[in-house]
Structures are given as structure tokens and as C-alpha cells.
Amino acid sequence: MRRLSWGRILLVSALGLSLFANFFLAGFIMKAVRDRFGGEALGMVARSYPAEFRTAFRQALREDRPAARRTIRELRQAHLALGETLAATPRDEAAVEAALARVARASEALQALVQGALRDAARDTAPGPR
Numbered sequence: 001m002r003r004l005s006w007g008r009i010l011l012v013s014a015l016g017l018s019l020f021a022n023f024f025l026a027g028f029i030m031k032a033v034r035d036r037f038g039g040e041a042l043g044m045v046a047r048s049y050p051a052e053f054r055t056a057f058r059q060a061l062r063e064d065r066p067a068a069r070r071t072i073r074e075l076r077q078a079h080l081a082l083g084e085t086l087a088a089t090p091r092d093e094a095a096v097e098a099a100l101a102r103v104a105r106a107s108e109a110l111q112a113l114v115q116g117a118l119r120d121a122a123r124d125t126a127p128g129p130r
Contacts, residue, residue, distance in 0.1 A: 049121075056121035064113065071113050075106035 061068055082099040
């Protein structure tokens with residue numbers, strides 16, 4: 001029978017703790033990336049529909065991924081610009097209105113993209129019982 005030294009026990013414990021921390025960190029990063037690119041919001045939309053339709057919807061979004069990322073990035077930038085405009089002293093009401101209009105345009109562009117994916121998915125799936 002082999003005797004374990006305190007050094008080995010400490011080393012194995014540290015390695016186990018390191019692995020646990022790495023898995024936790026990887027999950028945290030994956031969630032942050034998903035949230036950053038609108039995955040949670042689109043997931044809520046997708047869960048409302050039958051499985052076959054969800055598959056077609058995800059495929060339609062994947063086919064237009066560069067446009068989706070660009071649209072989400074533009075919306076995020078519009079919101080950041082609005083926040084900066086609202087924080088400015090003194091507040092320029094014309095600039096606030098322009099920033100609000102930019103947010104509205106970016107929101108409409110994202111809505112149009114999602115509706116296009118929904119339309120494509122509806123076209124690509126057969127109607128059936130729920």
C-alpha cells in the first residue's frame with residue numbers, strides 16, 4: 001500500500017479545483033456570448049413554436065448570421081449612444097430625439113430580420129397539428 005503525502009493530496013486538490021473553475025468560467029463565457037448576440041431573446045421567440053418550425057427558424061437565422069450580428073450590434077450601439085446623450089450636461093433635446101430615432105430604426109431592422117426568418121420558416125414547414 002502506497003502512502004500519500006500531503007503535497008500530493010494538495011496538488012490533486014488544486015488540480016481538481018482548477019478544473020472546476022475552468023468549467024465554470026467556460027460556461028459563464030458561453031452564456032455571455034449567447035446573451036451578447038441576442039440568443040436568449042431569440043430563444044424565447046423560438047420556444048413558442050412547434051419543433052419542426054423551430055428547426056426551420058434557427059436555420060433561417062443561421063443562413064443570415066452576418067446580417068443578424070450586424071443588426072444586433074447596431075441596436076446595441078444605438079442604445080449606448082442614447083445613454084451617452086442622456087448623460088450629457090446640458091442635455092440637448094434635439095440630440096436625444098435623434099438618438100431615440102436611431103434606436104427605433106435599429107429596433108425595426110432587428111424586428112424585420114426576425115420576421116423574415118419567421119416567414120422563411122413558415123414557408124419551409126408543412127402545416128400540421130400542434
